[in-house]
Amino acid sequence: MIAAHRWVMTAPKAPLVIEAFDPLPPAADHVVVAVAGCGVCHTDLGYYYDGVRTNHALPLALGHEISGRVVAAGAGAESWLGRAVIVPAVVACGECDLCRNGRPEICRKQQMPGNDIQGGFATHITVPARGLCPVDEARLAAAGLTLAEVSVVADALTTPYAAVVRAGVKPGSLAIVIGAGGVGGYCVQVAAAFGANVVAVDVDAAKLEAVAGYGAALTLNAASYDAKALKAAILQFAKDRACPRPNGSSSNARAPPPASPPRGGCWCTAARCAWSASPWTRSRCASRT
Numbered sequence: 001m002i003a004a005h006r007w008v009m010t011a012p013k014a015p016l017v018i019e020a021f022d023p024l025p026p027a028a029d030h031v032v033v034a035v036a037g038c039g040v041c042h043t044d045l046g047y048y049y050d051g052v053r054t055n056h057a058l059p060l061a062l063g064h065e066i067s068g069r070v071v072a073a074g075a076g077a078e079s080w081l082g083r084a085v086i087v088p089a090v091v092a093c094g095e096c097d098l099c100r101n102g103r104p105e106i107c108r109k110q111q112m113p114g115n116d117i118q119g120g121f122a123t124h125i126t127v128p129a130r131g132l133c134p135v136d137e138a139r140l141a142a143a144g145l146t147l148a149e150v151s152v153v154a155d156a157l158t159t160p161y162a163a164v165v166r167a168g169v170k171p172g173s174l175a176i177v178i179g180a181g182g183v184g185g186y187c188v189q190v191a192a193a194f195g196a197n198v199v200a201v202d203v204d205a206a207k208l209e210a211v212a213g214y215g216a217a218l219t220l221n222a223a224s225y226d227a228k229a230l231k232a233a234i235l236q237f238a239k240d241r242a243c244p245r246p247n248g249s250s251s252n253a254r255a256p257p258p259a260s261p262p263r264g265g266c267w268c269t270a271a272r273c274a275w276s277a278s279p280w281t282r283s284r285c286a287s288r289t
């Protein structure tokens with residue numbers, strides 16, 4: 001037996017309630033993770049403050065940016081025992097057409113902690129072993145980081161990472177990050193790490209100041225420019241930096257959105273969201289920066 005507990009949401013804005021549970025034994029291909037850290041995503045705030053509905057009925061522990069250590073494993077998942085891991089914010093099925101076509105983030109059978117299953121605002125969580133990300137603790141220590149600190153990699157960092165990869169960002173590319181908040185701030189850093197010339201656009205001077213020290217070569221406060229002037233400033237920057245011109249190829253074109261909106265509500269990156277123009281995103285997406 002493990003004396004585990006989690007803090008569950010029973011209703012929007014109601015104080016979280018502590019609930020005891022025993023996660024043993026985990027089902028086949030599932031593991032129990034002792035939670036080291038769990039980030040708070042804007043999606044969690046949307047559930048809690050704005051009444052955005054979770055797929056799993058309340059009461060439910062929120063939290064989907066989880067790192068920790070595997071302390072129990074079901075049949076077939078024994079190799080994970082004892083390992084430090086990051087739990088992906090969405091565990092895709094790996095078998096459907098979307099998964100097979102490289103779009104696991106919009107898998108219809110996905111399981112999202114704190115939305116489809118009990119989440120990480122807890123001492124322990126049970127999750128499918130599929131998709132777990134092992135953490136190299138030696139490298140973590142060498143970087144001066146703790147396992148708890150890298151929990152946000154599960155969503156806040158991997159979301160813009162996926163956007164940067166899908167956008168085909170290369171050394172010398174021009175990357176324009178619109179919204180330099182929780183996700184966009186990481187997008188600036190990831191795009192810069194890929195070698196891009198990064199322009200960050202926001203209406204919050206403090207956010208722009210923050211990302212100026214972390215990879216944004218140009219920051220523009222959209223509150224101070226009209227659209228024409230903003231475009232001119234970016235074009236001049238691209239010219240000064242000799243950024244390659246977009247050629248309209250698939251690597252530069254915005255990917256067409258899938259037929260229906262993604263579940264979960266946290267896959268919008270202001271940088272390159274296929275849904276940014278959709279009514280669904282405007283009304284439901286809780287990850288606005």
Ligand SMILES: [Zn+2]
Pocket residue numbers: 092093094095096097098099104107108109110
């Ligand atoms: Zn799938």
Ligand SMILES: [Zn+2]
Pocket residue numbers: 041042043044064089155156266287
């Ligand atoms: Zn999220």
